[in-house]
């Protein structure tokens with residue numbers, strides 16, 4: 001199903017990153033049709049100028065802080081968009097801002113910082129290919145909301161800073177895009193405001209702490225999300241109720257082993273206890289690796305690589321060199337050959353996002369359950385696997401996924 005939706009999307013939006021459909025810009029914008037010959041035309045730039053009319057930015061009572069609720073956000077956003085028509089949703093669908101980040105201070109050792117850079121490079125690569133904006137934060141916007149709680153004040157501020165973005169896509173620093181071609185099936189989420197990876201039966205029957213993963217999610221830039229984040233953040237360390245929430249979460253989720261209140265448990269708690277209020281707008285994605293646990297994935301990378309090579313050997317179209325900008329079109333050609341690749345441990349489709357949960361690359365204190373260097377080898381392999389998909393557009397590849405300095409020239413039409 002996931003693959004179908006994705007394939008259909010590609011076919012109906014073949015030039016998604018580079019074109020702008022004239023039908024979305026009205027005549028009153030003063031844009032003539034000829035200017036569409038160049039999507040970055042002068043007219044498009046002019047429209048970005050300050051409008052004369054005041055917007056919500058001129059309201060001195062408006063705050064970016066998660067502690068100050070925002071009201072009528074949908075109207076405020078809509079009005080801003082009205083004054084900035086060049087940012088209306090284009091033929092490429094909804095605008096996405098990917099948000100990620102890390103602590104303000106250095107990692108415990110240089111290897112951690114080096115990995116941080118490579119994890120970020122991976123996100124920049126993905127965003128460049130698909131035309132998404134990316135914001136990296138290296139500050140805690142609320143002094144008491146650190147580590148996994150830091151994302152909420154950041155997303156709140158990003159929503160206000162980016163009224164043009166329909167979605168904010170939070171991606172943890174330790175998550176790697178391992179399929180550079182795959183695109184989010186946004187049409188599927190049309191009626192939802194929050195998308196997380198997980199399994200409904202683990203939430204509602206097992207009440208498991210790991211029934212969803214809060215390290216990667218899409219959240220719509222709308223009033224619902226503002227309200228939801230307000231309630232979600234009320235379990236955070238900035239409140240006097242923090243300890244109490246830790247106890248409540250533990251008594252609600254039997255497999256939660258640590259005492260502090262955390263954002264993931266908070267999300268599951270709200271799904272369980274305020275289901276009627278929120279759950280119908282929350283999409284629990286379980287049909288592809290919206291994010292996947294690295295231990296399930298890393299061991300499959302060699303076989304996945306091989307199966308893609310096997311397909312490419314059969315299909316001349318897939319061996320042709322293309323410009324990096326044509327990557328999405330290339331994906332469309334490949335899609336039919338991935339029809340039966342499936343999802344999960346036995347899949348030979350590239351996993352979309354590989355998440356190094358528990359590896360703690362920045363402080364080096366990985367979960368003791370992970371044997372020896374498994375985290376380090378896993379990250380190396382996933383990063384080089386992803387980078388090969390990029391390097392290929394530049395004529396090279398890493399023949400050995402555990403050695404990032406080893407490089408070979410890509411043969412033409414091998």
Ligand SMILES: *[C@@H]1O[C@H](CO)[C@@H](O)[C@H](O)[C@H]1NC(C)=O
Pocket residue numbers: 299300303
């Ligand atoms: C990889 O493929 C081989 C050959 O088909 C198979 O024997 C092996 O179990 C696969 N490995 C994994 C981790 O799936």
